[in-house]
Amino acid sequence: MISVDIDKQLGDFALSVTFQGDGGVTALFGPSGSGKTSVVGMIAGLIKPDRGRIVVDGETVFDSARGIHVPAHRRRIGTVFQDGRLFPHLSVARNLDYGRWMTGLPRDEAQYRHVTELLDIAPLVDRRPGALSGGERQRVALGRALLMKPRLMLLDEPLASLDAGRKNEILPYLVRLRDDTKLPMIYVSHDAGEVKLLASRVVLLDGGRVVNSGGVELLRSASS
Structure with a gap:
């Protein structure tokens, strides 16, 4: 469960966003410049809101x-x-280990095997990011x-920088990630097809404000 109620002035852009997410996938959906990435930055702790409250898992x-x-x-947020x-000077194996190391967690070999198998990245661990395709890099980022x-x-x-072929490569892994881990997720996109496939709840943003929230059926009215 996540609860967000935040305000932030970013130059001439005023952000004021309130929403809640359940244990599924909550999509932040809206046009470029609507504030989606800034909201993610504040939840992650990379940007400090001017006012408000963020609660994650109680x-x-x-x-x-x-x-x-x-x-x-x-914050224990991936x-x-x-x-x-990814860090270009580190191998895939060391990139994968970086998040665990930063949070001070002991290495969990069983989890490592499960994640690398889940995302089909075990064959990539000795390579450097520069030798990976765009889709492979995103799978490694998910694993990390x-x-x-x-x-x-x-x-x-996570799919915005990929061409159609690479997007189709990664989408099944995102579905697998959702169904296997059962982790609550906030998924940012302006692609209605991605959101319909992955999300259980949609928060519509425009101009730094939440204009509606509910099920994926909201996307029909948003795109009409």
Whole structure:
């Protein structure tokens, strides 16, 4: 469960967003510039809101009134961006291990095997990111996020930088991730097809505001 009620002034852009997410996949859907990525940054702890409150899995990670701002590395939130953000000088194996190391978790060999098999990345572990396709890099980024044992996954347009073929390659892995891990997820996209396939709840954003929320049937009215 996640509860978000935040305000942030970003230059001339005013963001004021309130929504709740359940244990499934909650999609933040809206046009470019609507504030989706900024919301993800605030949930992850990368951007500090001006006002409000964020609660993840029963823990308040931000509360302006109480002076709470839990650092990003202590929030136990796995984040995957559209460009993967792998370290080019590290092998895939060391990239996978980075999130776990940053959060101070002991290595879990059983989980490592499960995640690499789930995402079909075991054959890639000795390679460098520069030798991977775009789809492979995103699968490694997903694996890195999972190996930190998150209580919430943030997926910020993870397919936006991929061509149609690579998107079709990755989508089944996202469905597998959703169904296998049962982790609550926030999925950011402006692609209605992705959202319909993956999400159980939709939060429609426009101009830094929530204009509607509900089931995926909202996408019909949003695109009409």
